[in-house]
Amino acid sequence: MPSITFLYWIPLLPLVMAGLLAFFKPNAKRVASFLTVATLLACFFFSVKAYLIDIEIEKTLTHNFAWMHVGGKSIEFGVALNSLTSSMLLMVCFVGSLIFIYAGSYMQDDERKTRFFCYLNLFAAGMLGIIVSNSLLMLFMCWEIVGLASYLLIGFWYHKPSAAAAAQKAFITTRIGDMGFLIGILLAFKYSGTLLFYTDGGTGLLQSGILSANTNYFCGLSLSATVALLLFIGAIGKSGQLPLHVWLPDAMEGPTPVSALIHAATMVAAGVFLVARTFVLFEGSPCLLNGIAWLGSATMLFAAVTALGQYDIKRILAYSTVSQLGFMMVGLGTGGVAFGMFHLLTHAFFKALLFLGAGSLIHGCHHEQDIRKMGGLLRTMPLTGYAYLAGMLSLCAFPFTAGYFSKDMILLGAWEHNKAIFAVVAFSSFLTALYMTRQCLYVFFGNYRGHHHPHESPFQMILPILILAVFAIGGGFFAENIHLFTFLNPVGKHAEHNQTVVFVSWGVALGGMLIGYLFYHPIRLRSGKDPLACLPFGIYKLMENRFYIDEIYAFTVGNIWKAAGIVCYLFEELLIVIKVITEALVNKLARLCANFGDNTLIVNYGFDNTCEMIKRRAHLVTAIQTGQVAAYLRITTLGALLFVLTFWILLKIKI
């Protein structure tokens, strides 16, 4: 059995690098970007090693160690190696390296570039940690680190208030999901006493079936399904599913490489990965899987419709990402691990490509993000342009591109599972082709509508884009060649080939593009008004404003939250008032007692005579009453010393 302890290095290397870069001077730009890329390439090397071991040995390999011992139990951490780990590792390291190379050029002029690479490394450490983790808790902890890195990166240009607000929104929104995730962990821990996925002895959460013993734990769900549901809430937050998708479009405030890395290829896919990793828990409950599929398809449709009404090039891609993540969830819910994961892997390539391309376009157009102010860029930025079109074709699932293969699988799975979901998904795919065609026609064709002169980006930015373009087109064949699907899912179900599905798949992709071309023909765009704006009932306005979801949240959740704060605040104030009144009463009472006591004593016992006498002698005592605390303390100390001395002498005498 080969040792897999080297897997620990995969998250540790970027972590160490992040720690180092935190102490680098900000002017060490080149060194920083070089080291970052080198680190991730080293991780890629380890990933290849992991992949080779994995294809050789079919069962899951693990290595665990105890993180904490409490009351005879230990909370363990560890790494696990199976097809899920190795495929995801390869993707993240490969795409990540390309994005890091790109970032080196994109962030060239930023003063805090070193810090940027420090955060990127931190992100990579967390993300790779999620992938290799063999423990639910360790996965959660890395998951939070990824959330932190995303917070730091979205808010990287923190002098912009919008960026700072977006960063906070992302962290808080995903944390709502994380609370579900945390409770899921606690629940699993409570009944199983372990948080490991796999152990050599077969006692892990995913092996022993310990959680499936209780078949009716919560509202008819079995225990394992309840845990799964709670974990899925975490995935909803991270993967931007309805209703927690609101942070993802705002997250586009971050620098573009960040959007590509975090909000397209890797982090947002972590939710899908989590479901895939713990799929055993979901499997027993058809009801839950159905729910996931429905939520996924709803998200997919919603985001695709919204994307049609957006003008910011990155925002369109953001909604597209939300939509595609929903699509992956449909794959998981209807088919199984391989269906969702296959699309996750291909999507990572073409969506990273699209984001990097968008970054290059924005860079070339002097930080212009509005597609209405672009146009005809295929002539001025040909390399970026053609690569971008390749990504677009893959996203639209143009036959035989990478996206086509994975999309076909999910459609097949949905067809076999539930025809209604299939219909929603197929329609959303049609919309996907439509909004991508719209975007590309706006950006690349017609006449340039902006002010600055666009220019092609430097080679360091173009190279990663071109490499990704090759994969976006040819990745499907490559995946077929290595039997990726079977590799991801050695035992699970396989979709039967189906003529109808293939026909629909071709139909929606080609049809969407064709209709898009007719609809958004460059001549029609000259008017400056979107062709869809003529839709009745203000639907387009609704789409443009993202269905007012942010506003609705601000109005409901935001206000409830605020109200809770205000109620507590007022309550505190009330307590303080009560306190003040009580204090005043005590004060009054004390005075009353003192007066009364004085009078009685004076009248009854002739106390004042004594007092007179004391008063006459008092000058001795008052001399010390200087009112200086230091002097008092000095005397107190003397007294204490005297006391101790007397005490000591008395003791001595006794002995």
Place this chain on the structure above:
Amino acid sequence: MISLLTFIPLIAAGWLLFIPKGYERMARWLALGATLIPLLICLNLIKHFDFSAGGLQFVEKHSWIPNIGAEYFVGVDGFNILMVLLISILAPLTILASWNIQERQRTWFALLHVEIFGLYGAFTALNFVHWFIYWELVLVPIFFLIKLFGNEDKNRAALSFFIFTVLGSAFMLVAFLLLRVKTGTFDFMILNGLATSGKLPAILGDWYPVVFFCILLGLWVKVPLFPLHVWQAPAYTQAPSAVTMLLTGVLSKMGVYGFLRLVLPVFPEALNTYAYPLLAVALLTLLIGAFAALQQKDIKTLFAYTSLNHVAYCLFGFFAVGLSASGIAIPARELVIQGCILQMFAHGLGAAGLFYMAGILEERSGSRRIADFGGLGTTLPHFTAIFCILIFSSLGLPFLAGFSAEFLIFSGVFAVAPVFAGIATLGLLATAYFLLSLIRKLFTGAEKSPLPILSDMSQREWLIAIPLILMAFWIGCIPSQWLEFSRQTVQQTLTLFP
């Protein structure tokens, strides 16, 4: 060794008072030295600490006033060793934090040392009379420190701090007099023994609940728990930041420690009986702390409510110890008590750090209002970095101190009272929300113009911040080392529970 540790600050306090005027420089070096020696002694204690023994170690026991059963009795075990370490870490930091104090320097350092002396005593003394002296003594220097050196509303804050805590102590005294009458001892360990053999409820008879509630009230104010926490926010806000470091770092832990020492081993039956109401109080406190913080406009008041929330987590865990559930696969009681102890330690360091940072900001700009700041991230990058690490530790980010303790507490509480734990996650969410809002308001956006130009961290300030940051990482990444201190003691004590 413990006596030496305790009395060095007292001797230093006496010495400091007799330093003549004009030697202020010497005074502060003396003050610093007198806190570093106890730190070394404490490290030595830890070096010789026997992890496999659950009982008391380094015991010193002398007869003192035999007629009333008062003894000089000190010792450490799993419950207080980390607290002693916490004091010895924070003590030099508070001295450094007030290094540049201008007025009444000797008084300041002397009072601070008396306070440190009292704290060491309060966490190591094991006979009631002996312990109670320290328990009361620690209030006096704080009162003067707030009254003499505090901010604009210092008199009121000092007074209500004193009244409330003394009120609590009065109940405590009554409880122990009753105990003394009934059992004939002031010794915590003998009381512990009586409880172990199950005789205590019979001996106390009808007085059992009275004694329990008197002790409870005494600790209630100190922790503090809702609704007796009203003294806390003004005291924390008005006190100079070095004093607040001690107040939040150590003084607030005295109450929790009291629960571990006086309630857990002595009143297990009462903890079983009243588990749900007590848990509800802790839950209410932590929610009120979190939500009241949402509305605060003053940085220090905001941290005071954060502190209220975080210390309530300790007791949220602690009170769950009285509950049990069937069919669970984890040792819930060990989890909550261990979590409680770790949270005390972690919060002590983290909260002291946060108040210190707030103090720096106040010192530089003369303001504590959140609205007065903005865009500090550009002008004070190092300050921002440290501040943010402490904030993230406080909001429970994994691999930092807050998370490991909170995870233990939540896993234990969830096992026995899932609904409570579920509601408490709202507190976690609110904490994250207002702390991140604070970061956003202070450090991001455009710079506020009327602020004077602020300078970044000085070397002395780094010296204070670095140990706190390192500890936050250490506790967060390798919690098992810290849990090891209390493991045996906790296990032995928990045999009391069925």
